[in-house]
Each structure stands twice: as C-alpha cells, then as structure tokens.
Amino acid sequence: MSLIVQKYGGTSVGSAERIRAVADRVAQTVRAGNQVVVVLSAMAGETDSLVSLARELGGDAPDPREYDALVSTGEQKSAALLTMALQRIGQPAQSLSGSQVGLRTDASHARARILAVDAEPLTELLGSGTVAVVTGFQGVGPSGDVTTLGRGGSDTTAVAIAAAIRADACEIYTDVDGVFTADPRVVPNARKLARVAYEEMLEMASLGAKVLQIRSVKFAMNYSVPLHVRSSFHDGEGTWVVREEDVMERLVVSGVTFNAKEAKIRVRGVKDQPGIAARIFTPLSEAEIVVDMILQNYAQDGTTDVTFTVPVGDYPRALKIAQEVGSEIGAADVEGDEAIAKVSVVGLGMKDHAGVASRMFRVLADEGVNIHLIATSEIKISVVIDERHTGEAVRALHEAFVDSGAKEPVEES
Ligand code: ADP
Ligand code: ASP
Ligand code: MG
Numbered sequence: 311m312s313l314i315v316q317k318y319g320g321t322s323v324g325s326a327e328r329i330r331a332v333a334d335r336v337a338q339t340v341r342a343g344n345q346v347v348v349v350l351s352a353m354a355g356e357t358d359s360l361v362s363l364a365r366e367l368g369g370d371a372p373d374p375r376e377y378d379a380l381v382s383t384g385e386q387k388s389a390a391l392l393t394m395a396l397q398r399i400g401q402p403a404q405s406l407s408g409s410q411v412g413l414r415t416d417a418s419h420a421r422a423r424i425l426a427v428d429a430e431p432l433t434e435l436l437g438s439g440t441v442a443v444v445t446g447f448q449g450v451g452p453s454g455d456v457t458t459l460g461r462g463g464s465d466t467t468a469v470a471i472a473a474a475i476r477a478d479a480c481e482i483y484t485d486v487d488g489v490f491t492a493d494p495r496v497v498p499n500a501r502k503l504a505r506v507a508y509e510e511m512l513e514m515a516s517l518g519a520k521v522l523q524i525r526s527v528k529f530a531m532n533y534s535v536p537l538h539v540r541s542s543f544h545d546g547e548g549t550w551v552v553r554e555e556d557v558m559e560r561l562v563v564s565g566v567t568f569n570a571k572e573a574k575i576r577v578r579g580v581k582d583q584p585g586i587a588a589r590i591f592t593p594l595s596e597a598e599i600v601v602d603m604i605l606q607n608y609a610q611d612g613t614t615d616v617t618f619t620v621p622v623g624d625y626p627r628a629l630k631i632a633q634e635v636g637s638e639i640g641a642a643d644v645e646g647d648e649a650i651a652k653v654s655v656v657g658l659g660m661k662d663h664a665g666v667a668s669r670m671f672r673v674l675a676d677e678g679v680n681i682h683l684i685a686t687s688e689i690k691i692s693v694v695i696d697e698r699h700t701g702e703a704v705r706a707l708h709e710a711f712v713d714s715g716a717k718e719p720v721e722e723s
Contacts, residue, residue: 352384
C-alpha cells in the first residue's frame with residue numbers, strides 16, 4: 311500500500327464533468343490499495359475572477375487580509391464539490407481547509423510561506439479509509455486569519471503535505487502531459503522530459519515555466535519528495551522530478567523558458583563612484599521590490615548607466631523610486647520599458663560544455679533579435695529582449711539546442 315498525494319490544477323477541475331473524472335481517478339487509486347490525499351486548485355478562471363473583483367471593489371491595493379479571505383474561497387468550492395462527487399460514487403471522503411489541516415504560514419498575505427503542516431488530522435482520516443480532500447493555495451497565519459501562498463500555490467500545498475505525511479509520491483495532475491523542453495503552447499514540437507532534476511526544474515520554474523510553482527520545487531528538493539507531473543486527461547506517464555543522479559539522460563539544454571512579466575529601468579549618466587549602486591538599490595529593497603538582473607555599463611567620461619529589471623507588477627512603484635533617487639544623485643535621466651521579456655536556456659549539461667552562451671547569442675543575432683541584458687549561472691543563461699520577439703526567440707533557441715542533437719557537446723563555433 312502506498313501513500314499518495316494527488317494535486318489537480320484548475321483545468322482538471324474546470325467543470326462538473328471534469329470533477330467527476332477526478333473522482334473516478336481518485337476512487338480507482340484507492341481501489342488499487344492506496345491511501346490518497348487530494349489537493350485541489352480552484353476551478354479554472356475562478357481565482358482570476360476573484361482577483362479582478364477584489365481590484366474592482368478594493369482598488370489597486372485591496373486590504374491584504376480581506377483579499378486573502380476572498381481569493382481563498384475558490385478552493386473551498388472545488389474541494390467541497392469533489393468530496394460530494396466521491397461520496398456519490400461510494401468513496402468516503404471529507405474536505406479540509408488549510409486551517410483544518412494545520413497548514414500554518416507566516417503573516418505575509420498573498421505570498422505567505424508555509425511554516426508547518428499538522429500530519430495528524432490527515433493520518434487519522436486516511437486510517438479510517440477516507441479520502442482527505444484538501445483546499446490548495448491557503449493556510450492560516452499567526453493571528454488565525456486565512457493566508458494564500460501566491461499564484462500557483464496549490465502545487466506548494468501538495469508538496470508540503472506530501473513531505474509532512476511522508477508520502478511515497480506527489481502527483482501533480484495538469485492540462486499538459488508533463489514538463490516539456492519549452493511551453494508546448496509556444497513551441498509546438500517541444501518534447502516531454504521523462505525525468506528532470508530538481509535543480510533544473512527550480513531554474514525553469516523561476517525563469518517562467520509556470521507548470522510548477524517555484525516554492526513547490528524547493529520543498530520537494532529539500533524534503534526529497536518524488537514529484538510526478540502528469541496529465542489529468544489520460545493515464546500516460548508524465549515527468550518525474552528527481553535528484554540529479556537519477557536523471558538518466560543528461561541534456562546540455564533541458565528547457566527553454568520565457569518570462570514577459572518583467573520590466574526594465576535604466577538610470578542614465580550617474581557618477582562612477584562608490585555608493586551609487588547602494589543609493590539606487592537600497593530604497594528599492596526597503597520597498598520590498600525584488601530586483602532581478604542588474605547591469606552597470608563601463609564608465610565613460612566619469613559617468614555610467616545602471617540598468618535593472620523588476621517584476622512588472624512593481625514597475626510603477628520602482629520607476630517612481632528610481633526617478634526620485636535619480637534626481638537626488640544627479641542622473642541625466644531615468645527611463646523604463648515594460649515591453650521586454652527574459653528568455654533563458656536551462657540545463658545541467660551546461661556545467662560540462664563550453665560555448666552555450668556564444669551559440670545562444672549567434673542564434674538570436676541570426677533572428678535579428680537584439681539583446682539588452684545577459685545573466686548567467688552554472689546551469690542557465692538568460693537574456694532580456696524586446697517582448698515582441700519572444701515567440702521567435704524561444705522557437706529558434708529550442709531548434710538550435712533541443713531539436714538538433716541536444717546531447718551532443720556544444721562547441722564554440
Ligand atoms: P494547473 O492549473 O494545472 O496548475 P498551470 O496553468 O499552472 O496548470 O500550469 C500548466 C501550464 O504550464 C501548461 O498549460 C503550459 O502552458 C505551461 N507551461 C509553461 N512552460 C511549460 C513547460 N516547460 N512544460 C509544461 N508546461 C509548461
Ligand atoms: N487557484 C490558485 C491560482 O489560480 C492556486 C493554484 O491554482 O495553484 O493561482
Ligand atoms: Mg499551476
């Protein structure tokens with residue numbers, strides 16, 4: 311007998327018919343002799359509409375406590391509905407909210423971090439042959455208020471629960487067949503990876519592959535939870551996210567990702583002297599704005615330009631701060647651009663292969679795509695380009711690195 315956590319995403323519970331199909335799969339898993347905890351997202355589109363209602367009535371910055379009280383309701387609904395569907399086919403089941411499973415978080419509404427999960431209520435239910443249906447995305451903060459874990463957070467709920475009850479596997483059911491070498495909606499011939507290492511998946515998730523929330527991958531890596539990302543539409547094998555040593559096929563590039571949700575700010579003509587970077591970035595960090603890429607140009611005539619990227623949601627605030635600091639430090643001007651995208655190639659194989667960066671730049675140059683910023687780490691290379699070139703850049707990089715002999719060494723050309 312295995313202990314399995316199954317998480318179903320929004321599309322997988324998007325209608326009464328889909329919920330019935332999920333109930334059948336859960337019941338079948340139990341009949342096969344397993345104990346099952348189900349973690350659910352809200353029905354497709356539900357969280358988006360709750361978020362826009364919150365904006366309509368609460369303005370740009372609705373009260374965080376009330377925002378979470380509202381957006382967490384989507385999961386209450388789907389969990390209760392699936393429980394009813396299970397009971398109707400003779401499978402005992404009970405729905406549980408974040409607070410009922412003791413999923414305790416910190417107090418940061420809308421992006422709360424999980425502190426602890428209480429395994430006991432779940433183990434008790436499972437012991438009595440009941441399926442536990444847990445609301446994803448929500449927890450309970452220090453003062454007893456409902457908190458939410460950030461968009462896509464049900465993945466993290468599932469992995470945290472799997473870690474707490476020491477599940478044998480955590481299955482993430484979604485609307486694609488697994489983790490692909492690129493978003494299959496953008497690259498039609500992207501292929502499914504049989505296995506991907508936690509480290510690669512972490513980079514892919516943080517660089518735009520929204521198939522798993524970043525924190526869920528961190529959790530899985532830290533607690534060695536075997537993750538299986540698979541389709542809720544059929545029974546085929548999906549992608550296993552595993553330890554590096556368990557990946558059979560080491561690709562130079564395992565994934566090409568993009569993120570169009572960043573914006574770029576350039577502070578031009580600042581004095582090339584100690585302390586300038588601190589003057590620019592301290593107020594941004596005080597405002598809790600996470601700066602991603604930073605580039606300081608080579609100084610000419612004693613002045614230099616500092617360019618950086620921020621999440622597009624923080625762009626108006628970040629631009630305002632940069633303009634204020636810019637005038638204090640005598641910058642020539644401050645300009646911003648929202649129409650940018652970050653395109654990245656990710657792969658553990660890059661550790662052993664030189665020449666990936668130069669080949670990436672060549673491919674983009676051949677496509678006529680101008681590169682604004684570059685960032686590299688051991689297993690990824692990211693570039694910032696104009697947003698309008700995103701699709702063609704991703705497809706060209708996929709063709710160069712994945713379609714044509716991804717396992718071959720990539721040499722300087
Ligand atoms: P769910 O509602 O099941 O949580 P999401 O919409 O959050 O599903 O994530 C699944 C989506 O992630 C897919 O429909 C796909 O478009 C997108 N995606 C982006 N990059 C990738 C990738 N590399 N592999 C698979 N899916 C990806
Ligand atoms: N329903 C939440 C969202 O849409 C959480 C999730 O689906 O994972 O972001
Ligand atoms: Mg998701």
